[in-house]
Amino acid sequence: MKSFSRYISKYFVSFSILIIGLVFFNLLAFIWTFHLIVLNDYGSSSPQNMIADVNAASRSDGISDEMADKLRSCSIWAMFLDSTGRCLWSVELPTDIPIDYSVQDVAAFTKGYLCDYPVFIRCREDGLLVLGYPKGSYFKITGNYYPMNTVKIIPIFSCAMLVIDLTALFLAYYFSRKKIICFTEPIISAIASLSEGKPVSLSISGDLSEVADSINRASRILSRQNQARANWISGVSHDIRTPLSMIMGYSGRIAGDTAANDRIRTQAETIKHQGMKIKDLVQDLNLVSQLEYDMQPVHKEPVRLSKLLRSYTAELLSTEISENYPVEIHIPPSAETVTLDCDARLISRAIGNLIQNSIRHNPEGCSIVLGLNCEADTICLSISDNGVGMSAEKMKELKERPHYMESTDDRLDLRHGLGLILVRQIVDVHRGTMQIESKEQKGYKVSLIFSKSK
Amino acid sequence: MDHSFLFTKKILLVDDEPELLELVSVILKEEGFENIITASSVSEGIDAAKTEKPDLAVLDVMLPDGDGFFLMQQIRDFSDMPVIFLTAKDEAADKLAGLGLGADDYIAKPFLPEELLLRVHAVLRRCYKTDAPVVKLACCLIDFERAEVNRGGETIPLTAMEYTLLETLAKSAGKIVTLDTLCEVLWGDNPFGYENSLNAHIRRIREKIESDPSKPVSLVTIKGLGYKLNTRK
Structure with a gap:
């Protein structure tokens, strides 16, 4: 039920x-229409004035000629x-008009008409x-x-009618x-x-059905375009x-080939490294577009985050990461058994991207700490490093400027990855929030905060 | 663990891109795998699997006359050979995530040679592990067939729990095995609060396999994560 005042409104x-x-x-x-008549009514030919004039200009035996002329000019008769x-x-x-009248005749005409002539009288x-x-x-x-x-009762009646009329008007309005x-x-x-990019389907009958149809059409076009865009990105990726695979495979082989000379191996290493960058970018791009257009099925199930963090870190340490980036994991006993529907x-993937971020911004190396903390009703997953960090201005820029994926302003520089x-987006899908803290030369910390699953 | 016997295994590669087939076979051959056969479609793959009886199949998901999942189901009708998928990760990522189809692993394209080799070795080791019941450590041998440790002529028996732990660690030798995995192997799902018991078992294993149990070199702790078993060739 909408509030009463809403319907009344301004x-x-x-x-x-x-x-x-x-x-x-x-x-x-x-007033405009009748003021002339009113004026006329009070003018010299009005019954009120005329009868006064005639009264003054006549006696029982006759009327002055001047007055008789005036009467003639106004087509008024007198007796x-x-x-x-x-x-x-x-x-x-x-x-x-007869010239003899009985008492009954006089009584009959004094109030109104005499042979259909409106008459005005003066008793003398x-x-x-x-x-x-x-x-x-x-x-x-x-x-x-x-x-x-x-x-x-006329005053009471008028007031009541006024109230009834006003109420009726108000109800009609309401x-x-x-x-x-x-x-x-x-x-x-x-x-x-629609303006948030979500598809809609309206069914309205009556006068506004055309509007509803247009909106539905717009929504269909929008989702078709989104679908096409997501498919396109997915196809390209x-x-x-x-x-x-071929580029990375062969460059990897050349880089590890002891028969090749050092220069060639270094160059192959560079190709391999750049190939991996493209791989990350392509994967990110595809997932971003899938999430953006709600085309990625999200399978949420209760996950013990401590276990997830450990197995992720074990995998990371066993395969990819260089020794310049020691990774530690801090899980207090209280957070050990916490689960999140995710x-x-x-x-x-989110943790991986944040670790990659730390590595990319600290080519000299840094130590990375993964933390899991549990508050009364929130779970905080944090990824922090002790690297070069970020100046206050950069921080502000990062928070305020839209990413180029979401902006049509082509003056933005396109150096941020995805x-x-x-x-x-991943945090949004899980209804969480993301906080970034950083100071120049004091490291960089990202916290992902989720509410506890009920 | 001695894995040289694995290089005699026959590997079937199915992909419709000749260059990719070439790349994968070169990588595998250089590593030492001698028996590589290739096919470029579902029908060729089925024929090759029937006639050559490979020990491992590496299948691309997208093939000209069907998909790799279909090919695997066909193969499953007559063989239990392990299967690894090569995939452009996004496609049917969920099917692969659970490996619900009975695949043994998958490799997302694009991949590095190391990654491919790692997965192939891991799958072969897992599927044909009974071929290698002895693991060499810094100062002893673990004989999994007899469930005992041979140390300078002396033999020390392993308890069932110690055996399971060592087996799990040896399967991923050189890699970190998380606390969670170890606890799950010993105590099943949701093993909360067993870390102390796990520590006790690890301590006892160290007494059997380390020359100085207080300074372990074979069974090392990775702080906060788990343990790692370092083996010798």
Whole structure:
């Protein structure tokens, strides 16, 4: 369940402002449209002013000529009834208007219309002044009475309606927003994993299904490209092995051939050595790309790290390593039985790469210490040397600058091998962390820290 | 241990690259192996294995008419000869990792001549070890057939545990054998906390085979890792 506030979010404020703005705009439009009429209503020909003028300019026996002209120019008729309902005088009285009125007639027209003419009246001591405006010029409300109870509840009613309206608006906003988030949530997370290079598969129906289809298509293209790239690297690294076997085999033979002279043997030794470098590079490259695109099956099983370290070191001492690089192993009794759920081949590979790193950076030789330590809930595997180490600037560079495999900036120098990047990937696969400590001339130490298997 | 008899063993090489076949046979011949036969496909390999009855097969995984695993299964139908695979490591690395198919070892391409020879020797020694029951040390002989040590005319018997330890060490003579391997040989899987017992056995063996047990030269300790048996030719 997503938090309530998430659905409301900052858009709520702008949504509210929009509604307030809309109401305000309506008011403005209303005022703009009606202000002329209102002005007109209070102008000289308005019923209110006109009746006052006529009232002032007339008596029971007649009206001034000037006023009669003004009435004619406005197409208004007028008449004056005495208290018995008889017309004493009139101006422009239409022929269909009677001139005698009973009490009932007067009661009937005073509120509204007389023969469809909207009429306005003024009561005087001596009679009733009636002004008739042209048909259809005014709309008069004739039945404007309400029970007092109804009038009293109007404020409460309005407030309640306002609250109901606001709630309805809010709910409409809330649910539409929730619906949008429901639909977009999987799409957003799919795009996020796409940007991390992971394949996605979305199934969404409705308006956004096209977006989902496009994302699925993009994901398929991406994984196809990744697959092709990994296959390509794997193919190249495979094809390079047989020729490299030949190079290393024959150069190795020449280097060990006592019949050849020293110069030739040294040169053959160099070829062999470089051949082995290519071999390491090719192996690293392939494994890096396999891990990068999740194409390397990782077989994790509980492995006793002390045993792994010992057998790895025994193998190393028996075969490859020169005497300039004494290797020691430090395992306190507490770490002796510790096991880690891991792929033993990958962990050995990581250790091997770190040892190669130490050897490569210390051509003069150095002693290497493999350590295994066990804390409350972490296991720390460390590979350290007492060699030339690394200056603070180099260290910073190593940590901050992206590796050329992961960067499109071709100004980066391409001298780092793939060793460290592979180690990092292996550590990532095992959900561990890698720490590098080093000081100039004070050695170099890499710690691989894993959480204990439960 | 005297391994010269191993050089008479017949070795079958199967690879579709003629240059690689040439390289491997040159390396093996120079080392002293006399009987080398070669084949360049699965069918040729099967024929050669049937007619020549080699003692060891070195197979490439990728062959023109099938793969090396298939070839090995065919060979297994009529022979138990040891098999070493030559492989471009990444392919079917997992199949090889467990050697679940019954292969005896594998060599990842590209390889150095030393590595090839090391593996071939190790596999031959392991598979045909009964041919050499006597190991020469600095100041004595170990006779594995009789489970005793011959030292200046005197014979000292070995206990079962001492025999097993020495046998394991002799199989990897000159190489470090880890504590874990030795404990596993003696006490089975997950042998925690047996280091002290192992030390006791090692001490007793040294009394039998070293001229000065406190300064061992044949059975040496590699600190933190295990032990190594130095033999004489």
